[in-house]
Amino acid sequence: MARRRQNTEEHENLERWMVSYADFVTLLFAFFVVMYAISSVNEGKYKELSAAVISAFRDGSITPTVLQQTGQAANSMVAIEDPKTIAEHVKSNTEIERQERIARLNRALLAALDPLVKTGQVKVTQDKFSIAVEINDSALFESGRALPRGMSADILGQVGQILANDDHPVRVEGFSDNIPISTALYPSNWELSAARAGSIVRLFQESGVPPARLVAIGRAETRPISDNQTAEGRAKNRRVAISILLDRRNDSSVPIDALSSVDRSE
Incomplete structure (x- = not known):
């Protein structure tokens, strides 16, 4: 057991x-x-x-x-x-920041161009679609030449540095009066106006502006802003216009007349 x-x-x-x-x-x-x-x-x-x-x-x-x-x-x-x-708030803040950035760009351009603005050789305007810088050719070039001279080349270099820190497309247009030109380099006003626009574009590129943002256009005498019958009127017509395009729908390669096709009521 x-x-x-x-x-x-x-x-x-x-x-x-x-x-x-x-x-x-x-x-x-x-x-x-x-x-x-x-x-x-x-x-x-x-x-x-x-x-x-x-x-x-x-x-x-x-x-x-x-x-x-x-x-x-x-x-x-x-x-x-x-x-x-939320979306409206974000869009509103984005638009405010955009407007502030454009205002800073405008002030910087005016400061760089101040010597020429004071002499009446440069006019800077701004609207919803662009900042336009219009420069008399006498402030930039010698007669029949396409390379910027002296102080104007330095000022344009400063403008190029300002644009290099921006990201908007830039269009440079050359204009002439209706007096024909015929030289070995420039057989007509077409070649001269295009060469002047091109020399400024090249200067901007050397200052750091990406080439893809730049375009040069020669207009010759086809876009007068004054009467070519007087010496004063012809002097106003000989000019270079630099446009910083603020409206993204307008590519820098689009001619200036294409802006009229954009609905500006928006």
Whole structure:
């Protein structure tokens, strides 16, 4: 009887580890269930939230929404402010920053061109679409020449450095009066006006303006702003116009007349 009782106790002791093992497995299973419940995300609601934010910043075309995520362990509510209001606010700030940057560019150009502005040889104007710098040819070139001279070359170099820190397209146009020219270098006013515009574009490029932003156009006598019948009128017609195009819809390679096709009522 003693020997049989001893065998029974030994058998019971050998199987006690299964109880602890079962408890451990149960706890491990519970742990992973809790972890899954915490990390579970409603994918449909997440995609809806993502689409709403993207749409708000793109065009502000969606309506206010309240999204709810539900899990076994926790509930949370995410309230979204009116996306249209957010989009309008972002656009408003962007436009304000753009206008401030354009104003700084205009002031910098006026400061660089001040010596020529004071003598009446340069006029700087600005509208919604461009900053226009109009320079009398007598301030830049000798008669029948296309290379900027003396102080004017230094001033244009400063203008080029200012434009190098900007990112708008730049168009340079050369204009002449109706008096014909015929030299070995310039058989007509077309070649002379184009060469003058090209020399300024080259100077801007040397100052750091990327070539892709630049274009040179020769207009000859085709765009007079004054009467060519008088010496004073012809002097006004001989000029160079530098246009910094602020409207992105107008590429720098588009002729100036193309601006009239843009809806300026916007």
